[in-house]
């Protein structure tokens with residue numbers, strides 16, 4: 212399936228370009244001590260070999276910054292630097308990397324009397340002078356306190372959004388447009404909402420997507436998958452990271468997981484019901500996992516696709532899910548839903564349950580309901 216994409220502007224990061232219709236780039240971040248050049252390089256190169264479009268490295272001190280020339284010399288990966296409180300380190304690291312990420316919520320720590328706008332100007336000027344892109348990285352756990360004060364205590368999305376939009380406006384006014392934005396939360400639903408709202412206001416700005424502190428696989432991958440399915444199917448997202456709690460040697464799993472999720476979304480193998488914005492039939496089936504209750508699910512998903520081909524010009528969503536854990540809930544949003552049990556397949560019309568049928572009886576039942584839906588929409 213051709214995924215629709217928001218018309219974001221193209222932003223070059225070293226040898227790759229994100230946005231502007233370019234492929235969605237998976238990214239990752241090193242978890243080694245940056246000053247341990249050998250270990251960091253090993254991880255950077257492992258991530259690069261796994262297909263990371265960009266590899267991010269944390270730089271919190273001058274000693275970390277001093278390790279950058281040797282890291283740069285030892286890899287062909289596109290490197291990004293994660294600046295936290297000490298924004299001035301941008302001056303030292305920019306000559307050796309392709310992108311700088313700063314967090315608007317950390318700019319107040321150093322030189323508190325200096326306006327944040329002056330600090331951003333220094334970062335942007337440094338990036339421009341060193342052929343670097345920028346990422347404005349907003350994180351739920353470290354939102355600018357000045358922004359938080361302007362919103363109700365229970366509104367975590369408002370301050371994140373306002374902070375990101377404010378920094379975009381400043382960068383634009385400085386004439387620096389080679390930037391992307393990220394808005395991360397540990398709750399996938401909040402990630403979906405904040406990114407949708409941002410994309411509605413700034414469809415031109417490329418977005419880097421991620422669920423922060425997602426945890427260990429498989430749960431961390433599932434949480435991230437839910438957010439990516441809902442955003443990427445709507446054209447939102449230009450780069451992605453699946454953040455996983457895994458041993459250093461297993462970090463390339465983040466890239467493999469990101470690639471698997473992106474391929475599944477493009478093929479309609481999704482775990483939540485998504486709207487691809489198609490004016491035609493939308494058949495989605497879960498990617499399947501160890502919870503599948505009957506192997507016949509895989510064949511059934513294929514047969515549903517073949518049997519419903521006659522309805523290809525109707526904007527109807529049919530979801531086929533492999534188990535009772537997610538099937539009953541996730542099919543609520545589909546026009547017609549099937550979720551598979553050990554011996555029977557449950558048929559639903561949105562949240563209405565239509566019955567449970569043996570595997571060899573479900574296809575004609577589905578066809579009957581599909582015909583009724585088409586007739587109701589065309590009369």
Ligand code: SF4
Pocket residue numbers: 482497498499500501502503504532533534535536537538
């Ligand atoms: S619906 Fe069930 S079988 Fe399918 S991916 Fe989700 S948990 Fe696994």
